[in-house]
Protein backbone atom coordinates (compact mmCIF):
# COMPACT_ATOMS: atom_id res chain seq x y z
CA UNK A 1 0.00 0.00 0.00
CA UNK A 2 1.37 3.44 -0.94
CA UNK A 3 1.92 5.65 2.09
CA UNK A 4 1.66 9.44 2.15
CA UNK A 5 1.74 12.15 4.78
CA UNK A 6 -1.38 13.67 3.22
CA UNK A 7 -3.97 12.60 0.67
CA UNK A 8 -5.84 15.48 -0.97
CA UNK A 9 -9.19 14.52 -2.47
CA UNK A 10 -9.88 16.78 -5.46
CA UNK A 11 -7.53 18.48 -7.92
CA UNK A 12 -9.47 21.70 -8.32
CA UNK A 13 -8.06 25.13 -7.61
CA UNK A 14 -8.22 24.51 -3.84
CA UNK A 15 -6.64 21.07 -3.73
CA UNK A 16 -3.85 22.01 -6.15
CA UNK A 17 -2.98 25.27 -4.38
CA UNK A 18 -2.79 23.42 -1.08
CA UNK A 19 -0.41 20.85 -2.60
CA UNK A 20 1.71 23.67 -4.05
CA UNK A 21 1.89 25.62 -0.80
CA UNK A 22 2.81 22.50 1.17
CA UNK A 23 5.55 21.62 -1.34
CA UNK A 24 6.97 25.15 -0.97
CA UNK A 25 7.07 24.64 2.79
CA UNK A 26 8.95 21.35 2.43
CA UNK A 27 6.07 19.36 3.90
CA UNK A 28 6.22 15.54 3.40
CA UNK A 29 4.75 13.37 0.63
CA UNK A 30 1.37 14.39 -0.77
CA UNK A 31 -0.99 12.47 -3.08
CA UNK A 32 -3.68 14.38 -4.94
CA UNK A 33 -6.55 12.13 -6.09
CA UNK A 34 -8.77 13.46 -8.85
CA UNK A 35 -11.70 11.49 -10.24
CA UNK A 36 -11.42 13.11 -13.69
CA UNK A 37 -8.55 15.39 -14.68
CA UNK A 38 -6.99 18.30 -12.80
CA UNK A 39 -9.28 21.31 -12.99
CA UNK A 40 -12.21 19.40 -14.47
CA UNK A 41 -14.68 20.42 -11.74
CA UNK A 42 -15.92 23.95 -11.13
CA UNK A 43 -12.43 25.37 -11.69
CA UNK A 44 -12.22 25.33 -15.50
CA UNK A 45 -15.93 26.07 -15.87
CA UNK A 46 -15.67 29.29 -13.89
CA UNK A 47 -15.63 32.90 -15.05
CA UNK A 48 -12.33 33.56 -13.26
CA UNK A 49 -13.22 36.90 -11.65
CA UNK A 50 -10.64 37.88 -9.00
CA UNK A 51 -12.27 40.50 -6.79
CA UNK A 52 -10.49 41.79 -3.73
CA UNK A 53 -13.51 43.90 -2.79
CA UNK A 54 -14.94 41.34 -0.41
CA UNK A 55 -17.86 41.77 1.95
CA UNK A 56 -16.05 40.67 5.13
CA UNK A 57 -12.52 40.70 6.54
CA UNK A 58 -11.89 37.12 5.40
CA UNK A 59 -13.23 37.79 1.90
CA UNK A 60 -11.07 40.89 1.49
CA UNK A 61 -7.84 39.29 2.73
CA UNK A 62 -8.31 36.10 0.72
CA UNK A 63 -8.86 38.18 -2.43
CA UNK A 64 -5.73 40.27 -1.86
CA UNK A 65 -3.48 37.31 -1.04
CA UNK A 66 -4.81 35.33 -4.01
CA UNK A 67 -4.18 38.04 -6.60
CA UNK A 68 -0.60 38.29 -5.42
CA UNK A 69 -0.14 34.50 -5.53
CA UNK A 70 -1.52 34.08 -9.07
CA UNK A 71 0.95 36.65 -10.35
CA UNK A 72 3.79 35.13 -8.30
CA UNK A 73 3.20 31.62 -9.62
CA UNK A 74 3.29 32.82 -13.24
CA UNK A 75 6.69 34.41 -12.58
CA UNK A 76 7.91 31.29 -10.77
CA UNK A 77 6.93 29.01 -13.68
CA UNK A 78 8.10 31.44 -16.35
CA UNK A 79 4.63 31.30 -17.92
CA UNK A 80 1.71 33.65 -18.22
CA UNK A 81 0.00 33.95 -14.82
CA UNK A 82 -3.46 34.03 -16.39
CA UNK A 83 -4.23 37.23 -14.45
CA UNK A 84 -5.51 40.29 -16.33
CA UNK A 85 -5.85 43.56 -14.41
CA UNK A 86 -8.93 45.57 -15.42
CA UNK A 87 -10.29 47.47 -12.40
CA UNK A 88 -13.69 46.54 -10.94
CA UNK A 89 -16.85 48.53 -10.11
CA UNK A 90 -19.35 47.04 -7.63
CA UNK A 91 -22.53 49.03 -8.28
CA UNK A 92 -24.87 50.45 -5.65
CA UNK A 93 -28.50 50.99 -6.62
CA UNK A 94 -30.09 51.88 -3.26
CA UNK A 95 -29.28 54.12 -0.27
CA UNK A 96 -29.11 51.04 1.92
CA UNK A 97 -26.51 49.48 -0.36
CA UNK A 98 -24.55 52.72 -0.51
CA UNK A 99 -24.34 52.90 3.29
CA UNK A 100 -23.18 49.28 3.50
CA UNK A 101 -20.64 49.86 0.73
CA UNK A 102 -19.19 52.91 2.49
CA UNK A 103 -18.63 50.76 5.61
CA UNK A 104 -16.96 48.15 3.43
CA UNK A 105 -14.65 50.72 1.85
CA UNK A 106 -13.44 51.58 5.37
CA UNK A 107 -12.92 47.91 6.24
CA UNK A 108 -11.08 47.22 2.98
CA UNK A 109 -8.77 50.17 3.51
CA UNK A 110 -8.03 48.94 7.02
CA UNK A 111 -7.05 45.63 5.42
CA UNK A 112 -4.65 47.52 3.10
CA UNK A 113 -6.74 47.43 -0.08
CA UNK A 114 -6.84 50.40 -2.43
CA UNK A 115 -10.61 50.88 -2.54
CA UNK A 116 -12.72 53.99 -3.14
CA UNK A 117 -16.33 55.09 -3.31
CA UNK A 118 -17.08 56.62 -6.72
CA UNK A 119 -20.33 58.55 -6.98
CA UNK A 120 -22.45 58.34 -10.12
CA UNK A 121 -21.18 61.66 -11.56
CA UNK A 122 -17.55 60.62 -11.22
CA UNK A 123 -18.38 57.09 -12.42
CA UNK A 124 -19.90 58.49 -15.61
CA UNK A 125 -16.54 60.11 -16.43
CA UNK A 126 -14.45 57.05 -15.51
CA UNK A 127 -16.63 54.36 -17.16
CA UNK A 128 -18.95 56.10 -19.66
CA UNK A 129 -20.11 52.83 -21.26
CA UNK A 130 -22.22 52.14 -18.14
CA UNK A 131 -25.59 53.83 -17.73
CA UNK A 132 -25.22 55.52 -14.31
CA UNK A 133 -28.71 57.03 -14.43
CA UNK A 134 -30.24 54.64 -11.86
CA UNK A 135 -27.05 54.07 -9.88
CA UNK A 136 -25.93 55.93 -6.77
CA UNK A 137 -22.32 55.01 -7.37
CA UNK A 138 -19.91 52.14 -6.95
CA UNK A 139 -16.93 50.91 -5.00
CA UNK A 140 -13.86 50.70 -7.18
CA UNK A 141 -10.51 48.97 -7.01
CA UNK A 142 -8.07 49.54 -9.88
CA UNK A 143 -6.06 46.32 -9.55
CA UNK A 144 -8.90 43.81 -9.43
CA UNK A 145 -9.09 41.63 -12.53
CA UNK A 146 -9.71 38.13 -13.75
CA UNK A 147 -7.82 34.95 -14.47
CA UNK A 148 -8.21 32.68 -17.46
CA UNK A 149 -9.38 29.45 -15.75
CA UNK A 150 -7.68 27.11 -18.28
CA UNK A 151 -4.36 28.88 -17.64
CA UNK A 152 -4.88 28.51 -13.89
CA UNK A 153 -5.53 24.77 -14.29
CA UNK A 154 -2.46 24.46 -16.52
CA UNK A 155 -0.20 26.36 -14.14
CA UNK A 156 -1.40 24.48 -11.08
CA UNK A 157 -1.00 21.14 -12.84
CA UNK A 158 2.56 22.04 -13.88
CA UNK A 159 3.34 23.18 -10.34
CA UNK A 160 2.07 19.85 -8.94
CA UNK A 161 3.90 17.81 -11.57
CA UNK A 162 7.18 19.66 -10.92
CA UNK A 163 7.07 19.23 -7.13
CA UNK A 164 9.01 16.07 -6.23
CA UNK A 165 6.95 15.62 -3.05
CA UNK A 166 3.57 15.67 -4.86
CA UNK A 167 2.00 12.78 -6.81
CA UNK A 168 -1.04 13.70 -8.88
CA UNK A 169 -3.37 10.78 -9.67
CA UNK A 170 -5.96 11.52 -12.37
CA UNK A 171 -8.90 9.21 -13.10
CA UNK A 172 -8.63 8.26 -9.44
CA UNK A 173 -12.02 8.20 -7.72
CA UNK A 174 -11.96 8.18 -3.93
CA UNK A 175 -14.60 5.62 -2.97
CA UNK A 176 -14.11 5.33 0.78
CA UNK A 177 -12.06 6.60 3.71
CA UNK A 178 -11.57 4.54 6.86
CA UNK A 179 -9.79 5.38 10.07
CA UNK A 180 -7.41 2.53 10.89
CA UNK A 181 -5.38 2.99 14.07
CA UNK A 182 -3.90 6.47 13.95
CA UNK A 183 -4.08 6.75 10.13
CA UNK A 184 -6.56 6.88 7.26
CA UNK A 185 -7.00 4.28 4.51
CA UNK A 186 -8.17 5.99 1.35
CA UNK A 187 -9.75 3.51 -1.09
CA UNK A 188 -9.57 4.64 -4.69
CA UNK A 189 -10.03 3.20 -8.16
CA UNK A 190 -6.23 3.31 -8.44
CA UNK A 191 -5.50 1.42 -5.25
CA UNK A 192 -5.55 2.11 -1.52
CA UNK A 193 -3.40 4.81 0.02
CA UNK A 194 -2.48 5.10 3.66
CA UNK A 195 -2.05 8.57 5.09
CA UNK A 196 -1.74 10.28 8.42
CA UNK A 197 -3.93 13.09 7.11
CA UNK A 198 -6.68 13.57 4.52
CA UNK A 199 -7.90 16.84 3.00
CA UNK A 200 -11.41 17.10 1.62
CA UNK A 201 -11.16 19.51 -1.34
CA UNK A 202 -13.98 17.88 -3.30
CA UNK A 203 -15.68 21.12 -4.37
CA UNK A 204 -19.38 21.62 -5.16
CA UNK A 205 -19.99 18.00 -6.14
CA UNK A 206 -17.66 16.14 -3.79
CA UNK A 207 -17.00 17.99 -0.53
CA UNK A 208 -20.17 16.86 1.20
CA UNK A 209 -19.90 13.21 0.10
CA UNK A 210 -16.23 13.01 1.10
CA UNK A 211 -17.01 14.46 4.54
CA UNK A 212 -19.78 11.88 4.94
CA UNK A 213 -17.21 9.09 4.40
CA UNK A 214 -15.77 9.95 7.84
CA UNK A 215 -19.02 11.14 9.45
CA UNK A 216 -18.39 14.89 9.07
CA UNK A 217 -21.22 17.11 7.80
CA UNK A 218 -19.78 19.58 5.28
CA UNK A 219 -22.44 22.15 4.28
CA UNK A 220 -21.23 22.71 0.74
CA UNK A 221 -24.02 22.76 -1.81
CA UNK A 222 -24.08 23.23 -5.59
CA UNK A 223 -26.32 25.33 -7.76
CA UNK A 224 -26.50 26.38 -11.39
CA UNK A 225 -24.61 29.42 -12.58
CA UNK A 226 -24.87 30.79 -16.12
CA UNK A 227 -22.17 32.36 -18.28
CA UNK A 228 -22.35 33.78 -21.82
CA UNK A 229 -19.80 35.54 -23.97
CA UNK A 230 -20.35 38.25 -26.57
CA UNK A 231 -17.61 38.40 -29.23
CA UNK A 232 -18.04 41.92 -30.55
CA UNK A 233 -17.83 44.25 -27.54
CA UNK A 234 -14.93 46.67 -27.01
CA UNK A 235 -12.70 46.31 -23.92
CA UNK A 236 -13.78 47.92 -20.64
CA UNK A 237 -13.33 47.39 -16.86
CA UNK A 238 -15.37 44.82 -14.90
CA UNK A 239 -18.59 45.53 -13.00
CA UNK A 240 -20.95 43.68 -10.64
CA UNK A 241 -24.60 44.72 -10.38
CA UNK A 242 -25.13 43.10 -7.00
CA UNK A 243 -28.91 43.64 -6.78
CA UNK A 244 -29.40 42.00 -10.17
CA UNK A 245 -26.94 39.18 -9.52
CA UNK A 246 -25.12 39.98 -12.77
CA UNK A 247 -21.45 40.67 -13.45
CA UNK A 248 -19.53 41.47 -16.64
CA UNK A 249 -15.86 41.24 -17.46
CA UNK A 250 -13.89 41.61 -20.67
CA UNK A 251 -12.82 38.48 -22.59
CA UNK A 252 -9.79 38.21 -24.91
CA UNK A 253 -12.28 39.17 -27.58
CA UNK A 254 -15.48 40.76 -26.34
CA UNK A 255 -17.27 40.43 -23.03
CA UNK A 256 -18.34 37.73 -20.58
CA UNK A 257 -21.53 37.98 -18.54
CA UNK A 258 -22.34 35.77 -15.54
CA UNK A 259 -25.65 35.48 -13.73
CA UNK A 260 -27.36 33.38 -11.08
CA UNK A 261 -31.08 33.00 -10.49
CA UNK A 262 -31.97 33.65 -6.81
CA UNK A 263 -34.92 31.24 -7.13
CA UNK A 264 -32.70 28.40 -8.28
CA UNK A 265 -32.78 25.34 -5.99
CA UNK A 266 -29.70 23.50 -4.77
CA UNK A 267 -28.79 21.00 -7.48
CA UNK A 268 -28.23 17.47 -6.21
CA UNK A 269 -27.78 15.68 -9.54
CA UNK A 270 -24.00 15.31 -9.24
CA UNK A 271 -23.56 16.78 -12.72
CA UNK A 272 -21.18 19.60 -13.64
CA UNK A 273 -22.74 20.13 -17.04
CA UNK A 274 -26.19 21.56 -16.53
CA UNK A 275 -28.72 22.90 -19.01
CA UNK A 276 -28.35 26.58 -19.81
CA UNK A 277 -31.43 28.46 -18.61
CA UNK A 278 -32.26 30.57 -21.67
CA UNK A 279 -35.62 31.63 -20.17
CA UNK A 280 -33.91 33.24 -17.18
CA UNK A 281 -31.24 34.76 -19.43
CA UNK A 282 -33.96 36.42 -21.56
CA UNK A 283 -35.96 37.45 -18.47
CA UNK A 284 -32.89 39.28 -17.15
CA UNK A 285 -31.93 40.81 -20.49
CA UNK A 286 -33.66 44.20 -19.86
CA UNK A 287 -31.88 44.40 -16.48
CA UNK A 288 -28.33 43.95 -17.78
CA UNK A 289 -28.93 45.80 -21.04
CA UNK A 290 -30.18 48.81 -19.10
CA UNK A 291 -26.99 48.99 -17.00
CA UNK A 292 -24.64 48.22 -19.85
CA UNK A 293 -26.21 49.31 -23.15
CA UNK A 294 -23.12 48.14 -25.10
CA UNK A 295 -24.45 44.58 -24.70
CA UNK A 296 -27.88 45.33 -26.19
CA UNK A 297 -28.61 43.17 -29.22
CA UNK A 298 -25.14 41.58 -29.21
CA UNK A 299 -24.78 38.06 -30.59
CA UNK A 300 -23.63 35.34 -28.21
CA UNK A 301 -20.53 33.30 -29.06
CA UNK A 302 -20.49 30.81 -26.15
CA UNK A 303 -22.82 29.86 -23.31
CA UNK A 304 -22.49 27.38 -20.48
CA UNK A 305 -24.06 26.46 -17.18
CA UNK A 306 -21.83 25.12 -14.44
CA UNK A 307 -22.19 23.83 -10.96
CA UNK A 308 -21.10 26.48 -8.47
CA UNK A 309 -20.42 25.75 -4.81
CA UNK A 310 -21.93 27.69 -1.94
CA UNK A 311 -21.94 27.64 1.85
CA UNK A 312 -24.78 29.11 3.99
CA UNK A 313 -22.90 32.41 4.55
CA UNK A 314 -20.92 32.49 1.26
CA UNK A 315 -17.73 32.35 3.33
CA UNK A 316 -15.09 29.62 3.15
CA UNK A 317 -14.34 26.59 5.31
CA UNK A 318 -10.74 26.09 6.47
CA UNK A 319 -10.91 23.59 9.31
CA UNK A 320 -9.88 20.30 10.89
CA UNK A 321 -13.10 18.81 12.33
CA UNK A 322 -11.47 15.46 13.20
CA UNK A 323 -7.91 14.46 14.05
CA UNK A 324 -6.06 14.40 10.73
CA UNK A 325 -9.16 15.18 8.61
CA UNK A 326 -9.28 18.65 7.03
CA UNK A 327 -11.99 20.47 5.06
CA UNK A 328 -11.41 23.25 2.55
CA UNK A 329 -14.25 24.96 0.66
CA UNK A 330 -14.59 28.27 -1.13
CA UNK A 331 -18.24 29.29 -0.64
CA UNK A 332 -18.50 29.94 -4.39
CA UNK A 333 -15.41 32.12 -4.64
CA UNK A 334 -12.77 29.52 -5.40
CA UNK A 335 -11.11 31.42 -8.24
CA UNK A 336 -10.75 34.70 -6.37
CA UNK A 337 -9.77 32.93 -3.12
CA UNK A 338 -8.24 29.61 -4.23
CA UNK A 339 -4.54 30.49 -3.89
CA UNK A 340 -5.02 32.03 -0.44
CA UNK A 341 -7.23 29.18 0.71
CA UNK A 342 -4.45 26.79 -0.29
CA UNK A 343 -1.95 28.90 1.64
CA UNK A 344 -4.12 28.96 4.76
CA UNK A 345 -4.90 25.24 4.59
CA UNK A 346 -1.16 24.53 4.28
CA UNK A 347 -0.64 26.67 7.38
CA UNK A 348 -3.27 24.68 9.28
CA UNK A 349 -1.80 21.33 8.19
CA UNK A 350 1.84 22.23 8.77
CA UNK A 351 1.62 24.63 11.74
CA UNK A 352 -1.68 23.59 13.32
CA UNK A 353 -3.18 27.11 13.22
CA UNK A 354 -4.75 29.57 10.78
CA UNK A 355 -3.37 33.03 11.41
CA UNK A 356 -4.80 36.48 10.54
CA UNK A 357 -8.37 35.37 9.78
CA UNK A 358 -11.35 35.53 12.17
CA UNK A 359 -12.23 31.98 13.31
CA UNK A 360 -15.97 32.59 13.03
CA UNK A 361 -15.62 33.25 9.28
CA UNK A 362 -13.78 29.99 8.48
CA UNK A 363 -14.70 27.27 11.01
CA UNK A 364 -17.12 24.43 10.35
CA UNK A 365 -18.46 24.80 13.85
CA UNK A 366 -20.01 28.22 13.02
CA UNK A 367 -22.80 26.47 11.10
CA UNK A 368 -24.07 24.84 14.29
CA UNK A 369 -25.31 28.21 15.64
CA UNK A 370 -26.92 31.34 14.15
CA UNK A 371 -24.41 32.82 11.68
CA UNK A 372 -22.57 35.89 12.94
CA UNK A 373 -22.10 37.44 9.49
CA UNK A 374 -21.93 36.64 5.80
CA UNK A 375 -20.01 37.82 2.78
CA UNK A 376 -22.14 40.78 1.70
CA UNK A 377 -20.77 40.79 -1.85
CA UNK A 378 -21.91 37.51 -3.35
CA UNK A 379 -24.15 36.10 -6.05
CA UNK A 380 -27.75 35.30 -5.07
CA UNK A 381 -27.37 31.67 -4.00
CA UNK A 382 -30.39 29.48 -3.20
CA UNK A 383 -31.70 29.78 0.35
CA UNK A 384 -32.91 26.19 0.48
Ligand SMILES: Cc1cc2nc3c(=O)[nH]c(=O)nc-3n(C[C@H](O)[C@H](O)[C@H](O)COP(=O)(O)OP(=O)(O)OC[C@H]3O[C@@H](n4cnc5c(N)ncnc54)[C@H](O)[C@@H]3O)c2cc1C
Nearest residue numbers: 010012014035041042043047049174203206306334335336
Ligand atom coordinates in the same frame (compact mmCIF):
# COMPACT_ATOMS: atom_id res chain seq x y z
C1 LIG B 1 -19.99 28.98 -14.17
C2 LIG B 1 -19.15 29.30 -12.96
C3 LIG B 1 -18.55 30.56 -12.84
C4 LIG B 1 -17.77 30.84 -11.73
N1 LIG B 1 -17.14 32.04 -11.67
C5 LIG B 1 -16.32 32.32 -10.62
C6 LIG B 1 -15.62 33.54 -10.59
O1 LIG B 1 -15.72 34.35 -11.51
N2 LIG B 1 -14.81 33.78 -9.53
C7 LIG B 1 -14.70 32.89 -8.49
O2 LIG B 1 -13.98 33.18 -7.54
N3 LIG B 1 -15.36 31.73 -8.52
C8 LIG B 1 -16.16 31.41 -9.56
N4 LIG B 1 -16.82 30.22 -9.59
C9 LIG B 1 -16.67 29.31 -8.45
C10 LIG B 1 -15.35 28.56 -8.55
O3 LIG B 1 -15.22 27.98 -9.83
C11 LIG B 1 -15.31 27.48 -7.48
O4 LIG B 1 -15.55 28.06 -6.21
C12 LIG B 1 -13.96 26.79 -7.45
O5 LIG B 1 -13.59 26.30 -8.70
C13 LIG B 1 -13.99 25.68 -6.43
O6 LIG B 1 -12.75 25.00 -6.47
P1 LIG B 1 -12.66 23.61 -5.80
O7 LIG B 1 -11.26 23.15 -5.95
O8 LIG B 1 -13.24 23.68 -4.43
O9 LIG B 1 -13.70 22.71 -6.62
P2 LIG B 1 -13.53 21.97 -8.04
O10 LIG B 1 -12.84 22.78 -9.04
O11 LIG B 1 -14.87 21.43 -8.39
O12 LIG B 1 -12.55 20.77 -7.66
C14 LIG B 1 -12.96 19.68 -6.86
C15 LIG B 1 -12.45 18.42 -7.54
O13 LIG B 1 -12.73 17.30 -6.71
C16 LIG B 1 -12.95 16.20 -7.56
N5 LIG B 1 -13.65 15.17 -6.78
C17 LIG B 1 -14.86 15.28 -6.19
N6 LIG B 1 -15.17 14.12 -5.58
C18 LIG B 1 -14.12 13.28 -5.78
C19 LIG B 1 -13.85 11.94 -5.39
N7 LIG B 1 -14.71 11.21 -4.67
N8 LIG B 1 -12.68 11.40 -5.78
C20 LIG B 1 -11.78 12.10 -6.50
N9 LIG B 1 -11.99 13.37 -6.91
C21 LIG B 1 -13.15 13.95 -6.54
C22 LIG B 1 -13.80 16.80 -8.67
O14 LIG B 1 -13.75 16.02 -9.85
C23 LIG B 1 -13.16 18.16 -8.86
O15 LIG B 1 -12.22 18.20 -9.92
C24 LIG B 1 -17.59 29.88 -10.70
C25 LIG B 1 -18.18 28.62 -10.84
C26 LIG B 1 -18.94 28.33 -11.95
C27 LIG B 1 -19.53 26.96 -12.09
